[in-house]
Amino acid sequence: MKIIENPNKADWSDILQRPTQTVNDIENTVTQIFDDVKQNGDKAIAKYTERFDGVTLDTNLVSSDEIEFAKSQVSADLKDAITIAYKNIERFHAAQKTSKVEVETMVGVHCWQEKRAIEKIGLYIPGGTAPLFSTVLMLAIPAKIAGCREIVLCSPPNASGKIANEILFAADLCGVSKIIKVGGIQAIAGLTFGTENIPQVYKIFGPGNQFVTVAKQLATKYGVAIDMPAGPSELLVVADDSANPPFVASDLLSQAEHGADSQVILVSTSKTMIDDVLKAVDVQIEQLPRHDIAKKAIANSKLILVENDEIALDLINEYAPEHFIICSKNEDLFVNGIRNAGSVFIGNYTPESAGDYASGTNHTLPTNGFCKAYSGVNLDSFLKSITFQKIxxxxxxxxxxxxxxxxxxxxxxxxxxxxxxxxxxxxxx
Amino acid sequence: MKIIENPNKADWSDILQRPTQTVNDIENTVTQIFDDVKQNGDKAIAKYTERFDGVTLDTNLVSSDEIEFAKSQVSADLKDAITIAYKNIERFHAAQKTSKVEVETMVGVHCWQEKRAIEKIGLYIPGGTAPLFSTVLMLAIPAKIAGCREIVLCSPPNASGKIANEILFAADLCGVSKIIKVGGIQAIAGLTFGTENIPQVYKIFGPGNQFVTVAKQLATKYGVAIDMPAGPSELLVVADDSANPPFVASDLLSQAEHGADSQVILVSTSKTMIDDVLKAVDVQIEQLPRHDIAKKAIANSKLILVENDEIALDLINEYAPEHFIICSKNEDLFVNGIRNAGSVFIGNYTPESAGDYASGTNHTLPTNGFCKAYSGVNLDSFLKSITFQKIxxxxxxxxxxxxxxxxxxxxxxxxxxxxxxxxxxxxxx
Incomplete structure (x- = not known):
């Protein structure tokens, strides 16, 4: 980790630079697959599933038998945990409902605004080693509350041609309408154009690798909306001497294990805190199963010493972190003063992983400084507001x-x- | 106008097809100008202003003297009208403020959602023969209510190197921070990268021609958000025998005068109404100054006879009109059943132009079927929601x-x- 002491404001933008991603070379591949899926539908989908996922499927539709089997395979303990998380997420997102806004702007000029659900949405859930069932909850629960009629979930099949049991369990719990074994660019293309098995949708949600990200960008050219542009995950902690160094280290590491390109930053007015967090990171990182990934992310991370909390706040607003943890006696300054952040975690007993899984807030958040203009996923992400007037x-x-x-x-x-x-x-x- | 009687549902999507736009050939030009502005700032901006607008400016910054002069040139009558429109728009958008959403999802798990303004925004106002000062009101008023700190307005200079007096008057009334004489691709590039004179912004709003539209799309690749994708304006009227044919004709024509590519559709259960509207269009169109444009749009427009109101509603939801006028005894069916529309106008005395100018609703709306997933511009367009938690x-x-x-x-x-x-x-x- 690189320690930077009292940097000049003129250097902030260089110091806070995120790693640049070049996606131009991916664009051609994405465009080709889109054209193929548009022309050839499920035949093209099957071809790319064979090529990229290495499996040949009789059908990419998940059957109710498969869902029932999956449900029987998830432990009661995990089911209980998921159900509690479900309730918290539901409670927080249901509270975001807004009522009709009605104004008689002049006598006899009645104007109102109402929100109506986006009818057809697609949820993309990545595959890979870890089944990201938490993302199913984060996307499908607000979609259901909003009243989306058709909720289509796409996730790539594993080597045995299956989607993880936990994902199927969560999708079923959330009332997803249709589950399809398809991943990557071809999934996004299918949701964009529709195929025999994949319904065309109006908006696509969910995380993914660079290929999925570029495919989602391309989908917008065909009139399909997306949740937000995506980038590597990131976390910024502001901590003074009231913080607990091992706790802060564990939060930095929980972000670092996401990927080698994850961004982790500590901002502090205390050199002691910085040194202590550094030591705690060194100790904890060795014990992590994903320590190879975490080490790469940590190598690029920054510990920034600043003169006072006002400077810290300015710097944080310039960076605009996806996740922002506040462990400071001066908590109110940061809570009231933060203008650019995705989600904010306050105090020593509020780890970022609470919001990732179970406290109730959404974990689909704008990275890469996009929170300067974008909200994280929330109930309104699944609704449009329509205005009405009668004179x-x-x-x-x-x-x-x-x-x-x-x-x-x-x-x-x-x-x-x-x-x-x-x-x-x-x-x- | 083409009359289509009781079309099969299978043919709806062909009948409702919008004219396709090909933008690929514009993309290279846009990319080149973006690169140039990124590298060379205001020098590049000046070059393109000379090339496309045909004027050489000493500075592209609008001075306070220019604003004062412009204010003195707008008639008191128009100033009064604009001020009343201002108040209605302000009233309707201020009513859209939402309060903090606070939920204790479990004992000791406090989650809340707050909205904070997007700090820096850019407003693009097209030039051309007609000064679109109404769009200044529609964008700058909600921006001000939201609390955006920096509101930058760009509009191309005319042949005398000036921005229309009405635009400057409206911008000043709305508290725009900075007004810059720059249009087209170079304006969007300037707002995306920032130049010596043009501040870099986080989100760009406003209509424009194909070049501006493609430039806004490209801006999103650089992390700048945009209000929505744009397309030609469109209007759909559903009318039964309770409608007034000349009124309906005047609404269809008010949309048709926007441009030759405007979309105008009438859906009715009454052949008599369709015939009467057609006659009224023929009479009224000759009297319009912009009848050449209107005639082209009307030539592509459709009058669709359907069997009953339920079929009408289904068809309208499939089309997803930007503007939707309801003149029907069965008003509630359409008001309650419309799922995809930008803005809805109800009854014989609610012309679409009310919402374009002065009733209070916003006129920046999703075209091209985008209202299936996008809202029109509203207060939330200028805010992001941030979640907080403390455990x-x-x-x-x-x-x-x-x-x-x-x-x-x-x-x-x-x-x-x-x-x-x-x-x-x-x-x-």
Whole structure:
């Protein structure tokens, strides 16, 4: 880990630079697979599943028998844990419901805003060694609360042609409509165009590797919305002497184990804290099964000493971390002053992994500084707001002349005429 | 206008097809200009302003003198109209504020969600013959209510090197921070990378031609968010015999005058209404200054006769119109049943131009079927939601074991360890 002491503000942007990703060479592959899936549907899907996942499937549809079997294989203990997490996530996201906004802006001019569910959504759940069933909860629970009619889950088959039992259990618990064994670029292409087995959807959610990320970007060109642009996961901790060095070290490491490109930063006004966290990291990292990955991420990470909390806050807002942990006596300054962050964890007993799994908040968050403009996934991610208006005779008599003047000034006479005709009619009576 | 009677559901998607736009040939130009502006800043900006707008500017910054002069040139009558529209838009968008969502999901597990403003935003206002000052109101008013700190407005200079007086008046009224005479691709590139004069922003809003649209898409690759993908404007009216044919015709024409590629559709259960609207269109169109444009749009438009209102509603939800006018005795069916629309106008005295200018709703809306997944611009477009959590000792003692089980099942031992360390510490005391 690199210790940086009291950097000049002019150097912040260099110090806080994320590793650049070059995706241009992937784009051609993604475009080719999209074209193929658009043309050839499930035949193309099967070809890429064979090529990339190394399995030939009779069908990529998950049957109800498979789901029932999977449910029987998950331990009661884990089922209980998932169910409690489910309830917390449901409670927090259900509380995000907003009511209809109704305003009579002028007498007889009734305007309102209502939210309606996105009807068809796709959830992408990566495969790999670890079954990320927690992401199923984070995406499918708010989708269900929002009222999405069709929730399609795609996840790549493993070498035996199966999706992990825990993922199937979680998907079933959340009321996912359809589960399909398909991963990578071909999954995103299938959700974008629709195939015989894969329904076309309006919005695609979920994490994935570089291929999936570029495929999601391409999907937007075809009019499909996506949850947010993705990048490697990241965590920033601000800690003063009130923090607990082993706890801070464990949080940094929990982020570092995600991948070699994960970003981990500690900001502190205390050189002692920085030194102590460094020592604790060295001790803890050896005991981790994924220590090879964590070591690579930790090697790129930064410990930044700053003069005071105000400077710390400025620097953190410039970085805009996905996950932000506050272990500081000056907690309120950071809670009230943070403008750019995905999710914030406060105090010594609030590890980031609480939000990853079970406290109730969502773990699908903007990385790469995107939280400067994007929210993490929340209930509204599954809804659109639509505005409505109804104007009475009286309302139009008052508002109409305003519209006429503005339309005329913009040179849009037909816009004006739509009002003039109605006003003439009303004035005639 | 093409009349289509009782089409088969299987043919809907062909009938409702929007004109395809090919943008691939523009992409190279956009990429080149982006690279140039990134490298050469305002020097490049000046070059493209000369090339595309045909003017050489001493500076592209609008001075306070220019603003004062512009304000003196706008008629008192138009100023009054704009001010009333301002108040209605402000009232409707201010009502969209949401309060902090706080939930104690389990005892001692406090989660909350708060919205914070996007700090730096860019507004793009097209130039051309008509000064679109109404778009300034639609974007800058909610930005101000949200609390955006820096609101940068870019609009191309006219042949005299000026921005229209009405635009400057509206921008000043709305408290825009900085106004810059720059348009097209180079404006979007400037807002994406920042130049000496143009601040770099986090999100770009506003309409524009194909070049601006492709430039906004490219901006997202550099991590800048955009309001929504854009396409030609469109309007769908559902009308039964309770509708007023000349009113309906005037609404169809107010959309048609936007551009030759505008989409205009009438859906009705009444052949008489379709015939009467067609006649009224023929009469009104001759009187419009922009009748050449309107005629082209009308030539591509469709009048669709359907058997009943339920079929009408299904078809409308499949099309997903940007603007949707309901003139029907069966109003509630459509209001309650519409799932995909940008903005809805109800009744004979609610012309679409009311929402374009002054009723209070926003006129920046998703076209091209994007309202299946996207909202129109609203207060939340200028905010991000951030989640926070704080867990007590007691809270972690209860929640911790759940997190440990889930993290272990996902093979993420460092995530588990961040909890285990804390639980050991708590159990020790």
């Amino acid at each position: 009475t005779d009286k309302g139009l008599l008052d508002l109409g002349p305003i519209i006429e003047k503005m339309a005329a000034a913009e040179g849009l006479e037909a816009h004006k005429n739509a009002v003039t005709l109605r006003l003439n009619d009303l004035n005639k009576n | 007590t000792d007691k809270g972690l003692l209860d929640l911790g074991p759940i997190i440990e089980k889930m993290a272990a099942a996902e093979g993420l031992e460092a995530h588990k360890n961040a909890v285990t360390l804390r639980l050991n510490d708590l159990n020790k005391n």
